[in-house]
Amino acid sequence: MTLQEVLNQIPEAAKVKRVPSVVKLAEEGIPALADQLDENTSVVIYTNGYVVYQCGNRTTVFPLHVCGDYEYTTVMEKQRIPFEKFADQPWQVRVFVEGKDRLVHNQNNRKESRTVSVNVYDSEVWWEALSDRGLYDPLRMLVEEEEKREEIELLDKHLEKLTGRQREILMLCVVNGKTHEEAARMLGTSHQAITDSLKKSLARLRKLYGLDENCGGRNCFCRRGQ
Numbered sequence: 001m002t003l004q005e006v007l008n009q010i011p012e013a014a015k016v017k018r019v020p021s022v023v024k025l026a027e028e029g030i031p032a033l034a035d036q037l038d039e040n041t042s043v044v045i046y047t048n049g050y051v052v053y054q055c056g057n058r059t060t061v062f063p064l065h066v067c068g069d070y071e072y073t074t075v076m077e078k079q080r081i082p083f084e085k086f087a088d089q090p091w092q093v094r095v096f097v098e099g100k101d102r103l104v105h106n107q108n109n110r111k112e113s114r115t116v117s118v119n120v121y122d123s124e125v126w127w128e129a130l131s132d133r134g135l136y137d138p139l140r141m142l143v144e145e146e147e148k149r150e151e152i153e154l155l156d157k158h159l160e161k162l163t164g165r166q167r168e169i170l171m172l173c174v175v176n177g178k179t180h181e182e183a184a185r186m187l188g189t190s191h192q193a194i195t196d197s198l199k200k201s202l203a204r205l206r207k208l209y210g211l212d213e214n215c216g217g218r219n220c221f222c223r224r225g226q
Contacts, residue, residue: 002087002088002089002090002091003086003088003089004087007065013049013050014048019050019061019062019063025061029046030046030047031045031046032045032047037092037176037177042054043092043095049063049064051063053099053102053103055103062099066098068083070097070098085156090168092171162201169198169201172187180194180198
């Protein structure tokens, strides 16, 4: 299912001061959709409009309908990938990105809280304490954010050169970790058609990125399955 189809079927979560806990959703919620990216990463969408994203022993809960435009902030400005880029893609693409970003945000907040003493009130001392530990270093932040922005723009540019069908298959097998057989069943096509499409897509991406065409003589971006 595409992201747009899922958003049309699942109602918006009720506006509350605090989202329900993972335990409460597991006990009282009704799962509508679920998927697993790998053995450590999974996502469950409930009929009440909430999503539980889990990676290892960390989890986060958020409303499904926040998965609209994707925004990220650089040192200089705020960047945005419009919802339309995700609307016709498999729903997992946008939801997994949202969950991952929220876990990273939560983890960074916890690290900052542990690093800086609660007794450090003076703003100059606070800034110095963070800088000494490599946090909020303006130059480092600028370089990292600029690299992230350039990588996203380059990937988006390269993906636009593939057909819609090629992008869909690539997302299923590379991003969502589906085997060729699983993708074939989901799309109503043959195992060989999936394999051929991936070979062409990945060969083109390798060429665009300047990677070795043989890549070790195998498709190293996804698992085949039998």
